[in-house]
Amino acid sequence: MNVALTFNVKPEVGAFIEELSPIQNISGTQPQKSADTFAEWDTWETINAVKDAIETFHTVELIEADHNAYEKLKESKCDIVFNIAEGFNGLSREAQIPAILDMLNKPYSGSDPLTLSICLDKARTKEILSYYKIPNAKFLVIDQIEQLNNIKLDFPLIVKPIGEGSSKGIYSSSFVNKKNELMLEVERILNEYNQPALIEEFLPGREFTVAIIGNNGSAEVLPIVEISYKDFPEDFIPIYSYEAKWILDTREKPLNVFSCPAKLDPFLENRIKKTALNTFQVLRCRDWARIDIRLDKNNIPNIIEINPLPGILPNPVDNSCFPKAARTVGLSYTEMINKVLYVAAKRYNLI
Numbered sequence: 001m002n003v004a005l006t007f008n009v010k011p012e013v014g015a016f017i018e019e020l021s022p023i024q025n026i027s028g029t030q031p032q033k034s035a036d037t038f039a040e041w042d043t044w045e046t047i048n049a050v051k052d053a054i055e056t057f058h059t060v061e062l063i064e065a066d067h068n069a070y071e072k073l074k075e076s077k078c079d080i081v082f083n084i085a086e087g088f089n090g091l092s093r094e095a096q097i098p099a100i101l102d103m104l105n106k107p108y109s110g111s112d113p114l115t116l117s118i119c120l121d122k123a124r125t126k127e128i129l130s131y132y133k134i135p136n137a138k139f140l141v142i143d144q145i146e147q148l149n150n151i152k153l154d155f156p157l158i159v160k161p162i163g164e165g166s167s168k169g170i171y172s173s174s175f176v177n178k179k180n181e182l183m184l185e186v187e188r189i190l191n192e193y194n195q196p197a198l199i200e201e202f203l204p205g206r207e208f209t210v211a212i213i214g215n216n217g218s219a220e221v222l223p224i225v226e227i228s229y230k231d232f233p234e235d236f237i238p239i240y241s242y243e244a245k246w247i248l249d250t251r252e253k254p255l256n257v258f259s260c261p262a263k264l265d266p267f268l269e270n271r272i273k274k275t276a277l278n279t280f281q282v283l284r285c286r287d288w289a290r291i292d293i294r295l296d297k298n299n300i301p302n303i304i305e306i307n308p309l310p311g312i313l314p315n316p317v318d319n320s321c322f323p324k325a326a327r328t329v330g331l332s333y334t335e336m337i338n339k340v341l342y343v344a345a346k347r348y349n350l351i
Contacts, residue, residue, distance in 0.1 A: 001345065003054050004061045004078035006069065006085040006097050006108075008041040040086040040165045047084075049314035053337035054082060065097050073097075074104055080345055081108035082337075084309060091163040091195075092117045094309060109344035111286045111308040119283060119306045120163050122198050126303075132282045134275065135302045137203050142186050143196040148179075156202040158239065159185035161193040165307065169193055175202065175237040203302050205295025208262055210276035211310065211325040213288050213336075214343050219280060221273045222325035226262035257319050260328045268299065275301045283308075287344045290322050312337075 047062070054060050063072045065085035073081070081101055087093030095113035102113065111119070118124050123141045130136065138153055141162060156177050161169035169189060176182045182199070189197035211222040264272070276291040283306055290310035293301045313320035314333050326336040345351045 001058045001079040001350065002061070002077060003058045003341065004063050004073065004076050004081045005047070005051055005054065006063050006065050006073075006081055006083045007047045007050075008065050008086050008088065009047060010041045010043050040168065042084060042086075046312060046314055049333060050082065050084060050312070050337055053334040054341060056334050057338060058341075069097065070100050073100055073106065076106075079107070079350060080341070080348065081106060082341055082344075083108050083110050084312070086165070086309060091121055094120055094165075107344070107348040107350060109287050109340055111284070111289070115284050115286070116308055119285075119308050120165065122160065122305065123162055123196070125283070125306060128282065129279065129303055132278070134279055134282065135296070135300050136304075137200040137296070137302055139198060139200045141196050141198055143190070145183065145187060145190065148183055148186060151182075151199070153199060153201050157182060158200045158202050159189060160198045160200070161189050162196045162198045164193065165309075170239065172237045172239075175239060203294040203296050203304070205297065205299055207292070207294045207304075208272055208301075209321045209325075210272065210291045210293060211288075211322045212276060212280050212285070212291065213339055215286055215347055216281075218343075219277060221276060222322075223261035223328040224264065224269065224272055225258050225260040225321045225325055227257055228259060230256075258321060258324055260321075260324050268301075272301045275303065279303055279306060286347065288322075288340045 051060050051062065061076060061078060063069055063076065065087060081097075083097055083101075085094075085097045087096040092113070094116040098108060098110070098116060099113040101108045110116075118128065123139070126136050126139055137158075140147075140151060140153060142148060156175060158170075159174045159176060159182065169192075173181075173188075174185060176185055186197045186199070189195070207227040209225045209227065211225070212219050213222065214220045262269075272293055275293060279291050280289055285306070285308050288308075288310060290307040292304040292307070294304050296302050310322040311320050312322050314323065316323070316327065323333055323336060326333070331339065342351065
């Protein structure tokens with residue numbers, strides 16, 4: 001097949017992409033200037049690894065998801081698009097390339113624009129999960145600091161931006177134990193990210209992430225990954241924050257963060273898998289996704305987040321959950337990427 005690979009590439013350290021307008025926050029009114037602005041985008045190492053994997057069996061055309069993407073995709077003779085583009089500007093940014101591809105009637109891998117937009121909006125996701133009785137932490141959405149006067153959640157709490165991925169906006173300070181800490185964190189989210197703050201009751205149990213490949217009844221759960229905080233500094237809050245993911249855990253000094261397969265009794269393992277698959281289906285994810293889960297005080301699996309565009313760092317030294325789960329089940333990076341491409345092509349009856 002002829003495959004187009006759509007992507008966003010991180011700018012060099014300290015640089016911004018000049019040909020694009022500044023990254024906008026959800027309101028679209030102020031440029032986002034936080035240090036983690038481009039955390040969701042991929043490096044050339046990852047983009048080239050995906051390209052090389054697909055080129056094992058197919059021809060590949062690179063198309064950057066910038067302002068020229070529409071014309072390039074319109075002119076492309078590709079049979080299918082392998083999409084890893086995160087987009088830019090607004091809460092629907094991950095849906096931009098799929099929406100263009102729907103308009104052009106071109107097949108592509110991964111979820112559709114609606115699912116991508118919903119999953120990036122953490123509150124909308126939680127509302128849907130709650131409707132379907134899929135466990136998730138009690139929460140509130142705050143867009144004005146005065147709303148904190150009537151809060152009825154139990155401390156400790158976690159404070160997050162409502163529409164960011166890759167742990168953007170989640171720091172050690174996001175874990176709060178009292179009202180004044182909560183006010184400071186909500187104020188930080190409102191001011192720095194110019195979007196509502198999501199406040200959740202903290203889930204104290206073990207944490208897992210579940211990689212899924214496939215569709216409908218054939219969706220396959222890869223071996224469950226557990227995220228452990230035992231090697232973190234003693235005073236470090238046990239959450240997979242931006243600091244933990246991108247600063248503390250480095251290629252030069254990797255932390256022993258993940259274990260795969262997770263050591264679980266059969267009952268809990270089945271319960272985690274069932275919760276992840278139900279979430280995948282309820283949110284109408286397609287082809288692949290990574291679903292983050294944490295146990296509550298009663299050891300019930302609760303959904304933390306859904307990632308329909310999962311991180312796929314290619315180097316085994318890097319802590320990247322989806323490739324780690326794939327390697328555990330015997331899939332190489334090349335096989336993993338092509339399996340996702342295969343299930344997408346099969347969904348469109350191209351195979």
